[in-house]
Amino acid sequence: MNRTTKDTTLGIMECPTVSETNSRLSHKQGRIIKERVIETLLFLAALSSVATTFAIVFILVYESIPFFQHTTVLNFLTDTEWTPLFDEARYGIMPLVAGTLVTTGVALTVAIPMGTIIAIYLSEFAPHRVRETVKPFLELLGAVPTVVFGYFALVVVTPLLQKIYPDLPGFNMLSAGLVMGIMIIPYVSSVSEDAMRAVPMHLREGSYAMGATRFQTAVRVVVPSAFSGIAAAFILGISRAVGETMIVAVAAGMQPNLTWKATESAATISAFIVQVALGDLPHGSIGYQSIFAAGLTLMLMTLVFNIIGFWLKKRFREEY
Amino acid sequence: MSASVQATLKAEAKDLNFYYGDFKALKGISIPVHDKKITALIGPSGCGKSTFLRCFNRMHDLYPGNRYEGEITLNPDNVNILSPKVDPIEVRMRISMVFQKPNPFPKSIFENVAYGLRVRGINKRSVLEEKVEVALQNAALWNEVKDRLHDLAFNLSGGQQQRLCIARALAIDPEIMLFDEPTSALDPIATASIEELMDELKDRFTILIVTHNMQQAARVSDFTAFMYLGEVVEYNDTKKIFTNPDKQQTEDYITGRFG
Incomplete structure (x- = not known):
């Protein structure tokens, strides 16, 4: 008697019904999308500091070009x-x-x-x-x-x-x-x-x-x-x-x-x-x-x- | 008991208690340490064997809240090395130690071995070279490193690093060497070479070794103390302990029934 109940419980746990499987799957997809969004946000945050550095270097170089047309690097040094x-x-x-x-x-x-x-x-x-x-x-x-x-x-x-x-x-x-x-x-x-x-x-x-x-x-x-x-x-x-x-x-x-x-x-x-x-x-x-x-x-x-x-x-x- | 009769006493713990803050880690320990013999301390984890070992070079002084009671007398001058009047640095000049994990300094092989000599103010090149060579030979490492003494010690393998640490401890001609589970971080081959080394050292140095490995204790030591919960349960000839212990608890431990 006791044994039978136990077996039933196990049976339910091992074989989820169809609707349960579906809801689990959609939950998983939701998680994947959420992870992607978070990952993208983190990447953008990291990118912004790198981009700023490159922007600064670019502006420094770009704005220095006219200066070095006016005088030579040798003269500058x-x-x-x-x-x-x-x-x-x-x-x-x-x-x-x-x-x-x-x-x-x-x-x-x-x-x-x-x-x-x-x-x-x-x-x-x-x-x-x-x-x-x-x-x-x-x-x-x-x-x-x-x-x-x-x-x-x-x-x-x-x-x-x-x-x-x-x-x-x-x-x-x-x-x-x-x-x-x-x-x-x-x-x-x-x-x-x-x-x-x-x-x-x-x-x-x-x-x-x-x-x-x-x-x-x-x-x-x-x-x-x-x-x-x-x-x-x-x-x-x-x-x-x-x-x-x-x-x-x-x-x-x-x-x-x-x-x-x-x-x-x-x-x-x-x-x-x-x-x-x-x-x-x-x-x-x-x-x-x-x-x-x-x-x-x-x-x-x-x-x-x-x-x-x-x-x-x-x-x-x-x-x- | 024949070995103990012949042996002279190098040091002796007398009713030693030790406290980590309020926790009494060692309870009334009294054992002898015989000259030019290996004494092994065995027992399950947390039994206080490492704590006891570290009393011998006053390592506990490095941390606040630790307290010794009782005595460890060191011969031939019969001085209580735990006395607050005794400078722990003086004690460590006479008693050296090898640790569980190889801990070479970020220096060359040569400078690692010369370290103990240099802190004693020995800086003469010829003296250092001679002592370093002797120590490395005694530690069975000379042939492997003689061509690269000035390489960084970290480039050695784990077993070589541990033998380097043994050479470092040997270089100062210690009266007692303390080994705190010296092979527990090593593979079986490196372990075998360290054990072989200890066997070679036993006639010339007094060694006190903590080990988790009972076969190791049985193989290398002359005397064994079995510790449990901060007390020495039994101390005797190693042969006697491993063949016919007096206490049931000792027998249970060495036959693997607990621990």
Whole structure:
């Protein structure tokens, strides 16, 4: 008796009626259509960012063409003066590149050591509570508007530096670079710290078991293991410094100046673009087109750093 | 019991308790560790054998909330290595460890083996070269790697990496070597080579090994401690444990009736 009931139940489950089969099928088709729609939406979202990048590159190149008909690429790269807005215009990008590289260099001499040391401390030494308190404050540093940093450089750091070097001009790359370095610290430290914390505990234990101290473990095992992530952090910092605009525009000066001395005043590529973009130059004038050539140069510079970063990441990627 | 009579005492756990926070993981453990012998710790998962092993090099000090009670005395100086007055780094300088999963550092083969020497401040090239070679020979790896000492250690196979970790632990001339399930992540061939290696090392080094594999314990060790729920149920000559254990529980475990 009991057995019969059981068999019946099983029978129903195994052989669904015709109407049931149909409703299941239509349900499946509905699901397929829904999946397709979602997939398309996701694809479009991904496409939009790629399309934007290509559109920017296209516009930079397209708008630079008339500029390079006016002057040659060779002249652009070798001329030592950048005065596209003057009557006797000169189109050498080098003064702006020099300004960008010097401010970036100063910023990195602050941000890379400081950022790495902070990351090592937070990842390997700081007690849990300290880390959880310090990290948000550090990340807040990255949230300060850059124009505030610019004024900080101009009205606080420059006067302080002038006490040490009385000859320092009011606008100078040293002050702008130092403050920019402080601004970049959280970018470097945050990504480096994540990379170090991702180093598996069994590698640290291996080091401690050999009689290593915390410091030896951090420097000899954790940092080399996390090197690909740390390199990515450095590249992120460099890209940020190369493209940074407000701090240098406010504190480093607006005069293109071919110099490698940080104590002088000079304009960077980004500062020049701001200067022109804010002015009232007619569209299509050579001065207007010069910002596209400058923008293209800036983009190529960051591209080179990103390629180096990509290579470093691949070269030093560790499989734990 | 003949082996234990001849052997001298290298270390001894005396009424050792260990706590992870409030959880008492080891309960009153007292066993000897004989000099130049292999002592195996066996028992089901979670019985505390790895916890006990990691007391010997104060590995638990790395994590907050862990607490030791009782003693592990280390001879010849008869010092309690668990005493808060003893620097865990000093302990680890004398007692080295090989882990469950091979964990070479992201360095060359040479630098991996030289690591323990370098952290001791030994940087003289000739000394390092000699000690690295001896350690690699003792770990039966020298012939396979002598032409590529400066390759990255990650390029070695799993079994080679584990022998590299053994060489790293050997290079510092440890007084005791701790092996925490050293073959559990390896294939049978690599396992056989590690076991063969341990057999060669047993006359020269004091070894304490945790293993899940009872055949392994029976094959390589001189003494065996069977642990269950944080306690040592039985400690004896390996032969005695595997042929004629005193306790029913031990027999049940080694014959595969539980665990």
